[in-house]
Amino acid sequence: MSNDNLRIIIIGGGAGGISAASTSKSVAPAASVTVFTEFEDVAYSPCGIPFVLGKEIPDFERLFLQTSEHYASIGIDLRLKTAVTGIDLEGRTVSVGADKFPWDRLIIATGFEYEKPEIPGIDLEGIHYVKNIRRAMEFDKILDSVKKVVVMAATPLGIEIAGNLAHRGLETHLVDEGAWLMSEVADPDIMEPVQKSLEELGTVIHFGVKVLEFRGAGGKLKSVVTTGGEIECDVAVIATHKKPNNRIAREAGVEIGSTGGIMVDDHMRTSVKDVYAAGDCAEVVHGVTDIPIQGLSGSHAYSQGRVAGANAGGVERAYDPVFVPWGMVGGQVQIGGVSLGETLHKALGIPHFVAAATGISRARYYPGVTRIRVKLIVDPETHRVLGAQMSGGEGIKERADFLAFSIKRGARIEDFAWMENVYSPPIGALMEPIALAAQAGLAELAKKK
């Protein structure tokens, strides 16, 4: 088909949808590109919301990366506040109520929803989810008049919200069933400095408790009842898992994988010809285990959108399996990693050993130096590094990116043990913490021989 008459429709205006639209338009300038989003805005960073709520960032306006006018000026037809109600795969249309819009290529980028807990009182006024920027602006105003907050679930978002609300000066309670923070993805030795930092900020952490009920009066939340007692509060934030928003794709007959995400190949093609999916609504392959996974990050959604957009526009592009470098700030501490940590390797039963050490971020005499803990998860047979987790005061993101790049290329523990590194007192210590961890792992191995 000539690109001149190509009609590309994108459902979703988040990182996945907007990057798909921009890429389609740039590779196929003559194509008509239409984006439908049920939200009021596009091109803002939801990732910045917790920090505005915490008053680290002064206002929401800074989170907008582009204006709607910009997209109009490059020829993208943006339909804001327009929910697509159905997809007809035979007739090649999407419906918005009674109206039908035809497509030649369709990109589904409907993102994620929070898992809504089935707990009595979950619909009370005062219970919030943090995602849409307009709702976050309203929540911000509400926070001006409240004193006590309960955050449910010590997920990455739960930790960011709890730390920020404590920073704002609110009495903040973080409630979680686990034995340590982010126990579904991170290891306890990595999370311990975050726990300390959150507590220093004033967050009260309730480990090992299950929420039984949101209790209210007159339809308004008054307290959260847990297996560990009742916590009085004015508002609660639900920070449960992200799950793929796959409803319209599923109803249309697009194949859904076992994670609940839309199944795609490395070109972001779904089971239906000319239909693509990108971002949190899709499942992709994990580079180390080959197992499909879902619910990654904004940067993954953005890259997947670009691949889907290019392919839909007629320019072939492939997306690699993911090794998932990640990083965040919990309290005042940076944490991050690549692929899976020790706990997840144990859960899957993947043979491994742990190589760990604590180093420093700058020369030990340089002001601002902080400790950095690095943990490498290593295949005992091949010595290939399978994953890593880290915590420290600085430089965690860069190490996570570097480790992901190296692990993807098959780096072994020996490669890291004898790696070259930058030494400059204000930015790097003589001994790189990654190398120290690898050397410690090799020393342990040598002892066992």
Next chain:
Amino acid sequence: MAFGSWLRKNAEKYLMEAARDSVAARYPEYCAKPYREKGLVPFLWLNVFVPVYLAVPWRVRRKIILFTSYPGGRRPSWKKFD
């Protein structure tokens, strides 16, 4: 819920519980007591499923996971890294 999704959901939950207990035993100084459901169903998953699952060699287990992850075991085309 399709069988694959049901199996994955429950297997993940109880394998994670068992793994977290084992990691907590390694780093007791950093861990509190987790919440655990009681009863026959959790008991069976933890004491029958988890040990059987972990007794199967990883290479075989990975094949089973992949087979149950895709309808009919048909993996979409993706680059392989191993």
